[in-house]
Amino acid sequence: MDVLYTYLLEPFVKFAFMQRALAGAVMLSISACPVGVFLMLRRMSLTGDAIAHAILPGAATGFLLYGLQIVPMTLGGLAAGVIVALAAGAVSRLTIQKEDASMAAFYLISLALGVLIVSLRGSNVDLMHVLFGTVLALNNDALSLIGTITLVTLIALAVVWRALVAECLDPLFLRSVSRLGPPVHFIFLGLVVLNLVGGFQALGTLLSVGLMMLPAAAARFWTARVGPMCLLAIGLGAVSCVAGLLLSYHASLPSGPAIILSAGVIYLASILAGTRGVLASRVRPAIHRTA
Template sequence: MTLYDFAVDPFLEFAFMRRALAACLALSLGCGPVGILLVLRRMSLMGDAMSHAVLPGAAIGFLAAGLSLWAMGIGGFLAGLAVALLAGLVSRVTALREDASFAAFYLISLAGGVLIVSLRGSNVDLMHVLFGTILAVDDAGLLLVAGIATVTLLVLATLYRPLVVECFDPGFLRAVGGSRGRLGALCHLVFLVLVVLNLVGGFQALGTLMAVGLMMLPAASARFWAEGIATLALTAMALAFASGIGGLLLSFHLNLPSGPSIVLVAGAGYLLSLALGPVGSLRTRWFPGRHLAA
């Protein structure tokens, strides 16, 4: 088997592979920069919690309309946002920290979701929701994922400056930002919406359990390759798309489920970056090179 047979032929031959590839590209464009901002805001695990929180909404959408992408997407979006807002609210009005209340809400949410699905659906449906079906993504699904990527990039381009300052120096943004110091909170909220949106996009393809994989793994890997925010985001996009291609090919040739394959390839990318990347990796730690002259 030539490289062409291995890497190009499956996409030329099968429409479902091309659709999956397009979905991966759209997901990568949105998830890359959002993941970078999550890492920079030290919210990596929050993304994980939110991806699980999406489930009951998706399950209710599933009960109401069957395996409809839009119903499950909207339900998941509302559930994810509700958990994010409730956790933020609880941490503000009680003594519980935000990460603890996040954990509490997403566990409730996840258990409720699994219960709802198993009450009505068969096990196959549950597997679809939990592990995704990127190889079966239809036109509506593609539109949804592409729409989410478009909205994400437009919003990020618009709010780039305050979002970055809010990560870097929130006190400064409160002092100078205007809107009576609430610009930072507003940016945080918009950003949470973007995270949930991208998780909803991801769960179509990768399932609720692994939607966050394509967001966090490339973002974590990118830290070992780039130093500026823009280059970090571009690197994360590229790594996510490469993981998508690799995972799809792996799943095609070895007949493996696509979602875990994609996330595992992204994970392999992370381990490679960790070992070999040019910025702060194990390689630079063990073989730092000669120090500069001045």
């Protein structure tokens, strides 16, 4: 029992910075993982990665003007993400280019511009902070921001849940019976941007999408129903956060990458052991042959 306490509980009981990191990471899981499920079901997984990089110029501009302050960097990142999402959507609707290609183009421009802006004022340490986050340095302001984003996301998902599910499963049917398709699409993109901005505070622009997508992708190997998939993704995300923080603490590793790697291990295990994974798909035909 003493060993379990030392390795599993003591870091969170003894250190306030570990408590804040755990609270922030779990709130991000509750908020971002369901959004990741819908990104995956809508075949927009790489869109999340592109938008994550798109917030970098805005966050970097806030850093250039005000330093490492939460509000300017958050507002800048939110504005940049919304602008890129709308611009990519406009290009895909007004030209022959598909949305994924236009999003990729804006993502590359945004990434280069953001790194350049940070380099104008900051050091390599500041650049690492912006790109990879500092979950162990979350303060009360950052937790309040993440908590607000979580609340807004849960309320928005509750309001547009049926339309989102319908658009994922049968978008043509939704268009035939309702005009909610375009508004729901833009509301959903807004939630993606909002959660990536929240994740930016803890995991940086390069890793924030990992907590959004890896638990969602892992949950897909365990269930086909959207509701349980979202709940399972939240649970897997929370487990990844706890495991990553403990790994970071005991092995002196960077906390953000440790969280995402923990989520990656769960994803790989789900590919093999999930009820819809590789082993299950091989067992079922064997049972049918022997029956």
